[in-house]
Amino acid sequence: MEFYESDQNDKSITAHAVDIESKDGNVSSGQADAALEFLRHAEVATFSEVDERKLVRKIDWMIVPLMWAIYFLQYEDKILINYASVMGLLDDTGMRTDQFSNLALAFYVSYLFFELPTGYLMQRLPIAKYLGLNVTLWGLLTILNCVAKNFAGLVVLRVLLGCFESAVAPALILITSMWYKRDEQPKRMGFWYLGTGTATIVGALVAYGLLFYTDDKFYSWQIMFLIFGLITIAVGVTIILIFPDNPMNSRLSHEEKMMTIERLRENRTGIENKHFKWDQFFEVFKDPQTCLLAVIVASSSISNAAISSFSSLIIKSFGFTTKETELLTIPGGVVTVVSILLCTYLAGRYDQRCYCLIGILCCGLLGGCLLAFAPSDNKGAKLTGSYLTNCVGSALPLMYSLAGANVAGHTKKVTMNAVVLMSFCLGNILGPLSFRTQDEPEYMPAKIAIVATVSVSIVFTVALKCHYMWENRRRDNKCQGLQHQENSEFLDLTDKTNLEFRYKH
Numbered sequence: 001m002e003f004y005e006s007d008q009n010d011k012s013i014t015a016h017a018v019d020i021e022s023k024d025g026n027v028s029s030g031q032a033d034a035a036l037e038f039l040r041h042a043e044v045a046t047f048s049e050v051d052e053r054k055l056v057r058k059i060d061w062m063i064v065p066l067m068w069a070i071y072f073l074q075y076e077d078k079i080l081i082n083y084a085s086v087m088g089l090l091d092d093t094g095m096r097t098d099q100f101s102n103l104a105l106a107f108y109v110s111y112l113f114f115e116l117p118t119g120y121l122m123q124r125l126p127i128a129k130y131l132g133l134n135v136t137l138w139g140l141l142t143i144l145n146c147v148a149k150n151f152a153g154l155v156v157l158r159v160l161l162g163c164f165e166s167a168v169a170p171a172l173i174l175i176t177s178m179w180y181k182r183d184e185q186p187k188r189m190g191f192w193y194l195g196t197g198t199a200t201i202v203g204a205l206v207a208y209g210l211l212f213y214t215d216d217k218f219y220s221w222q223i224m225f226l227i228f229g230l231i232t233i234a235v236g237v238t239i240i241l242i243f244p245d246n247p248m249n250s251r252l253s254h255e256e257k258m259m260t261i262e263r264l265r266e267n268r269t270g271i272e273n274k275h276f277k278w279d280q281f282f283e284v285f286k287d288p289q290t291c292l293l294a295v296i297v298a299s300s301s302i303s304n305a306a307i308s309s310f311s312s313l314i315i316k317s318f319g320f321t322t323k324e325t326e327l328l329t330i331p332g333g334v335v336t337v338v339s340i341l342l343c344t345y346l347a348g349r350y351d352q353r354c355y356c357l358i359g360i361l362c363c364g365l366l367g368g369c370l371l372a373f374a375p376s377d378n379k380g381a382k383l384t385g386s387y388l389t390n391c392v393g394s395a396l397p398l399m400y401s402l403a404g405a406n407v408a409g410h411t412k413k414v415t416m417n418a419v420v421l422m423s424f425c426l427g428n429i430l431g432p433l434s435f436r437t438q439d440e441p442e443y444m445p446a447k448i449a450i451v452a453t454v455s456v457s458i459v460f461t462v463a464l465k466c467h468y469m470w471e472n473r474r475r476d477n478k479c480q481g482l483q484h485q486e487n488s489e490f491l492d493l494t495d496k497t498n499l500e501f502r503y504k505h
Helices: 020-024 034-040 049-085 089-093 097-113 115-124 127-147 151-165 168-179 185-193 195-210 220-242 254-262 278-284 288-316 322-328 330-350 353-373 379-388 390-394 396-405 410-433 444-478
Strands: 012-014 046-048
Touching (some): 034 254, 049 089, 049 168, 049 288, 127 151, 127 168, 127 220, 168 410, 185 195, 288 353, 288 390, 322 330, 330 396, 353 390, 390 444, 396 410
Antiparallel strands (some): 012 046
């Protein structure tokens, strides 16, 4: 596995000497980034380009596979309920379609309300240990789905799952931003976000295999929850034991830690600060990009929720059997994997996140139109539309990348991540509500909602790109002749207060 992208213009990275005397008089301990505290006691060092290449590869192998495993299992947990819906869950627990929709609603409501508290805890506690604990606890709750006998029991479990899983995406965004340059981030976020596509494929295959289970001791869907619950607990314990909380206390050598920190200066977003700063918290809600990002994520997540929770029911409504339905969900996972790899590669390669985001959303819009307006007897067009709508979910890592690259100041970063994920939850709450029992089996209002909300996402993405371009030009004009402040990259300044900061778009 090699994600490294070399810059032929950079022949070396030289660590900046830290003037301890001048800094101690201006920056109190704990107010600056933790990386600056580390550099206070470090020696000046020079590193070759070859060393950087090896270091990035080492970092990739150290953290990216585990991040993929976490997101794979989180998404798997979300869609297990989708597969279980056609494996007899509704009949075995006496649920109606409306009640099934409310299971997804309960999950995302608790997910939404726990985002800000979990963001605060994430900043105050060692992030890897906190993440690993949440993964372990949600694995336990996944197992408990096996013993739920009715709607009430399942809804309680989904509420608790939302609380614990709310830590995953913001933690992974934060971890990616503290290890990689901004141009390197889209590809890494895309890789761990591949968990969505691979989870769809693996989950469908496991669900299909369990349909051949004929013993009457357990339902097939109970065995499915048990398998993935045990795997999740194992991954959670592994994260607690071996995943580094930040570059400074990782298993890297001292020289490698120095180089990891120094190569991130150009990000101007810092690495970590454990002090919660209320001015940075409130700045998030005054920043125009917050509103634009929130609308894009919320509107696109409505269709994403529809596909992730109801794709099996939609495909089955085309006239396929249960076994055919489980197999026909697999191509949707393949579309997700391919679109994620393509859009995140292009975004990193050409440094054009918004253009790639618009392109992938247009593919999802085409899928929504086919799903809603293709003739009902044309199964091929309907299936194609169902698969293409998976592209909308594939746009999410680019939105994560925009938030990770364009927000500086640690408190502001964790708060912005929380807002982005709260918007994601809002979309996932509204999406299932568009699927109503009285609309079976066509669900036409839900399909039209997909078309409308993806269109909104495209319009606001254009507005976001225009905002970033205008702000960069304004700063270029305002900051001509501005003298660089030494180590401003690690003074925990926000993107608004650091006039040297430029937005990626």
